[in-house]
Amino acid sequence: MRNWYDTLESNAIKPDGIFWWGFYRNAYLEQFLNALLRYVSQGRIEPETIKSTWEKTERIKEYIHQGTYLIILDGLEQMQKSASWDEFGTMIHRECTELLHYFADVPKGLCLITSRYSLKDLDEWLERSYKNLPLIDLSIPDSLLTLRSRGVKGSDEDMTEVINRYKGHALSLTSVAGYLNRYYDGDIKQAPEVEFILSDKDRFKDVNKLLRKYAEKMSEPERVFLQIFSLFRQEVTENDFTGVFRHEMEDTKFNDVLANMSELDFVDMINGLVDWRLISYDKTKGSYATHPLIKGYFESDFDEKDKRLCHKRIYQYFGEYAPEQPETLAEMQPLFEQVYHGCAARLYDEVLYDVHWEKIYRMEEYFIYHKLGAWETDLSLVRTFFPEGDFSQMPLVSEKSHQSWLLNAAGLALLSTGRSEEAEEPLKAAIDLYIEENQIAYASVGYRNLADLQFRTGELESGLESARTALDTAEKAKTDQYIVNSKAFLAWILHLLGKGEEAEKEFREADELEGKISGYRLYSGYGILYADFFLSIKRIDEAFELAKQNLEICQRNNLLNDISRCHRCLGAIERIRGNPNEAEAHLQNALEIARKVGMPDLEIEALLESCRLHLDMGRHKDATRDANEVLKICARTGFKLYEPEAEIVLGKAYLALNDIEQAENFAPSAYEKAADMNYRWQEGDAAHLLGEICLTSGDKVKAREWLKKAVACRSEISDPEVKQSEAMLKSL
Template identity: 30%
Template structure:
């Protein structure tokens, strides 16, 4: 794809990018809809290409250091959003703006907007930045509604910005050191998908649960040379004091009807402009829903926009957000069920629902190993060319074809050049197919997570890893093992023996990973941090309650720490465990 310097391309529907892969061109270079050879009718006066994903390690001036490898891959297509792009440019140029928070529900296009802006910034060597660092909390194994931690982000960022000992100090000390390093030069910091670390809708909606991140963002809000851009589904309530005084909030709206119509036409949907705009309105201008609608109509109905009435949304009528995207995913599922090829593709999507991070090829091979998992891997091809002799070549081709088809349909993310063998998809797609698999095929759900538990627990080279990065597979193994309901085994053989290392408490005392520890402990609760799972022994339930309370207290979440510690203390009293009573009472 060609590269050019940044331009704000004004047209009747704002900023417009086009992929060479998903739409053809005639001999004059004009875009044509795949399959019909007709030029796209629009009032576009200038057409520019940008990289689909900002480069993770750009060829930059010696003073500029860039790492955006953690950010998700998104499509290069962007429709509308000219005012938001201009806003980001304006905030970057303004010495008075320290933080921009982009707020919108999932699938509206927050990450796509930021990736587009970064790609355009990269054309001009990031316009005076000295450091450019991006991090996605979704891509690091966090899911909304779950306990998440910023420990890995803080440790990796400290190391990247030049801290000699990222594990030294408590959460507050680490956050302050990172803030000082960021402020030392003009830094562009991107924090994508912050909502897993925020309190869900309710009395404390949007409040950061991670104290280190709260300290960091508040310190940056006071003032810095550069800019921090946050994407989230919820406004970051901790920054309200500085709103309009260094912190800007932008609520990303759904696409206007003309922008949605342009997106549908770009994806191969055909029909009158009025009909396309009506379709955009019916799907609330939701970017992900319109993208899936466009690819579905193009694939299943030759792009006929009138066939959108075949998509039934009744079952999701009461869903407040994301219902239109869910409706299209249901239609895709029904369509894929009609052929072996479609079922192979559907099983890949179900596999994606097992992960809360990009799925690496080794984990996928673990799922596809013999024996087959009924309803999950039985008709799936094997991506490995090494298992079945000559027939493996056929199987690998089928796998590559299925993956390409899902990427063309925008159900899988485009290939990530930093992780070319991994598969990823939008969090809403991951959540949808994961929920369907768990509810409709619980046996396959448990067996798959059991295999992933075995894979990740055996992945580290060391039996007892030394750093947070080396321990990452063990953290994933805990989550998968608990989803497989192997609670007792995971607690004893993995969490206590290899992560905590019994009384040594290595993960907290040596690495200071209290946030990670709290997230790990949450896997053993039905209701964090009130009711441990029933399948644990009674004394383990009590110990986990006390452990959760202690970690909440260490993280500064004092009001939340009281209940689990009191419940744990009552449990020790009933068991007359005087040593544990003394310890728990002291912590209270």
């Protein structure tokens, strides 16, 4: 870091800013991204208004590109997968991986990271723009300086012997200094006889030997205090001391030694632990924290029954001041802590219903993601109910109906955040459990979610099968609303496969049944699918009528996801009607909401419609930018359905820019992908585009072949655009 800074100074360059984040004190992804975005944007953006963690990540990259920053990420192992995960050292959150890759690529600035784990995600950058500097050993001079500055007494020879035994481990040296000052007037000869022999990955085992020696010397109140302290995920405040550490706990006298202390003795004890460097105090925040190695030791050195009862008290404590109806994620934080500590106390059933379902979801309002758009947070909460957060195992609630609900919730959250590969297993497990428990109506929902996953990943035939099964089970359950939803979803997949007559029949029946149930036309996401169907067959007025009704209903009920869909559909309608300004306004609204709620499929669909508008307006570079963004999101999420359309946009844009070589790269790929998934509408569009490209390059023979394919495909699916293909073919 010194070399980097000196280089800037010699060139008369000053860094635009220095950002530090300590993950030991705050290991929440969204709070980290909010703080970094607020800093690099210099307050021009209010991060809480952006719900998508990916959008925040992209905005951070944009601002960092504009300046020269020193970014310090301390304790990053809190955001890495530990040995219990499949890939030790990889980032838990893909947004962090994306930022690390960007920091490694960006030519300006410096990112300094401290972590006890290797940064596996940066292996490709090793020795290029990423250097791995082990910091296990402080040098002998630095170690001597550390010990003497902290009041340790003795000869250099005696100190060097201890330093070598502890391998110059900084945390161990600072803590042993506190230990010696506390008990032996700083005499180095009284340092615990512990030998460090293990590698970085197993360093905690060496440190535990030293902490065990400390624990033997500690008073009982100190040990109990540190054991309770180790259970908190966030910084600890003085209010927590009163509400948890010294509060009566049900069915245990574990903390009586703290409750019975005088206030003066309790404060003296805490100050002593700060001096010992076993905990640290942040004066600006008025809060306490500890190193994860210390936290890990005292959390493990804890009777399991007492540990659960302490978690139970923390769960009750957060519940005492959690608001009944929080309106923001910040206000929900005590509820999130309740979920964590309640599950750690094995109160899974109570936590699921009383906290997660009633207060975070607000029953069937699904507040956390429908109103707050916090899919990532929802995913992390659902994970808490699974053994070690593993969605391949059964959730730990007692009733099978609750297990199936959590499995389905996990699959839906994974799908909605673009983790398509991970979503399939819990969705299928939920369906199996629904069927086993004869919950046929819920099985219909599960099959519909599975169909949603399959069609977005390009498995249209599998999606069709799941959608048909969803309808069959809904009809067996005689649940009208589920029949409506299943019919509409089935109709959409039939449409994509080019089965127009069957699709129109299912849409019409769903629309009629919805009218009998609610008095409305088909609405929400299913209504927009119907409007999109009308758009594709050029029944514009019917599409407008339906989309307009949907927007009114969705705005009245604050259904953010569907409001985005409505604006996107209305944007398409206004584009076709020749009203580009109105179209652009709708599409900007659609994209803004899509990014706020953090659903990549909504963002993709809004971007693709923006691409069509750009092409119509002759803004070909804007079209290529948005289409490339779509392909980037598809690569990240596995949503292959959208790739052919994005590549068709690129082919059209490059053709208009007279870049035939680039157009010829994208159009054949679009055709092959569409044909492989039997996506007939894009298959016809790609064949027509290939005909245009061949005609432009002077190959009339190939142009005729492609246009014949376009006419055949578009005729078969009753695509109104067939007339365009027929006219071009006739001209040859």
